[in-house]
Amino acid sequence: MNIGRNDRGWRGTxxxxxxxxxSMLVDAGVEAVKVMPLAERLGLSRTSFYWHFxxxxxxxxxxxxxxxxxxxxxxxxxxxxxxxxxxxAMLNLIDCWVDQTLFDSRLEFAMRTxxxxxxxxxxxxxxxDTARAAAITDxxxxxxxxxxxxxxxxxxxxxxxxxxxxxxSDESFAVRLGRIPAYVLTFSGQAPTGAEVAAFRSRHAFRxxxxxxx
Numbered sequence: 001m002n003i004g005r006n007d008r009g010w011r012g013t014x015x016x017x018x019x020x021x022x023s024m025l026v027d028a029g030v031e032a033v034k035v036m037p038l039a040e041r042l043g044l045s046r047t048s049f050y051w052h053f054x055x056x057x058x059x060x061x062x063x064x065x066x067x068x069x070x071x072x073x074x075x076x077x078x079x080x081x082x083x084x085x086x087x088x089a090m091l092n093l094i095d096c097w098v099d100q101t102l103f104d105s106r107l108e109f110a111m112r113t114x115x116x117x118x119x120x121x122x123x124x125x126x127x128x129d130t131a132r133a134a135a136i137t138d139x140x141x142x143x144x145x146x147x148x149x150x151x152x153x154x155x156x157x158x159x160x161x162x163x164x165x166x167x168x169s170d171e172s173f174a175v176r177l178g179r180i181p182a183y184v185l186t187f188s189g190q191a192p193t194g195a196e197v198a199a200f201r202s203r204h205a206f207r208x209x210x211x212x213x214x
Contacts, residue, residue: 002166011048011195018062025063026106030114033060066102067111072128074102079135086143087192092183093139098204105165112166133158140188156204157187174213177204 020041024032035056040044053059073097083089096103115122133154140150164171181199185191191198 010044010053012042012044014052015186016042017049017052017059018066021059021063021204022066022107026110028111030077030118033063034141035059038127058087064111064121067127067167068105068124070106071103071108072131075132079139085190085193085196086140086185086188087190088199089139089143090188091180091196093136093157094180094183095203096201098165099175100181108165129158129162153187160187177201 015031017038021033024038024041031058035049036046039049044155049059053062068200075093078093078096079089081089083092111121112125115125117213128194133151136158137150139192141147145153181197
């Protein structure tokens with residue numbers, strides 16, 4: 001990722017530094033995210049970093065913000081997406097579990113690992129878990145589930161996905177996609193229609209093609 005050596009005087013951008021920090025975080029953990037290795041990876045000077053961030057802690061705070069906006073922000077947005085049935089609403093949410101641009105499971109795993117040794121990150125993780133579960137609970141409430149059932153179903157669904165991330169499941173995309181209708185039935189008590197499943201699969205067809213290959 002050496003991108004700066006042929007452009008003398010260029011100091012990168014905040015996003016360039018954050019992208020490199022993200023790669024280090026998901027590949028090797030937060031202890032690997034240090035200014036000098038980042039500068040070497042980018043082919044930029046160490047002092048260039050300080051044009052964009054006050055210190056390493058500011059960079060780490062930027063990573064937390066990026067994780068919060070992507071994973072929590074997109075999950076809440078998918079919960080609030082228009083849907084005619086609970087099954088369709090479930091499929092809107094499940095978009096997060098199959099589309100890394102919506103919910104980055106590698107980043108989530110790295111953040112959860114980081115939270116084990118950083119109280120501030122642990123607090124951010126607890127806040128995120130609460131916000132996500134609340135959004136899923138509200139989704140169920142929208143379709144008439146009472147408060148206790150909605151909350152129970154929400155946490156069951158959410159903790160199942162957290163478990164997938166925690167054990168770093170190697171289930172293939174094709175296999176997982178085939179199980180989605182059963183998951184919808186399990187979590188909501190209502191099976192999706194053929195049209196709802198077809199619309200979901202259409203949204204993710206290019207990922208399925210890439211997973212199965214020629």
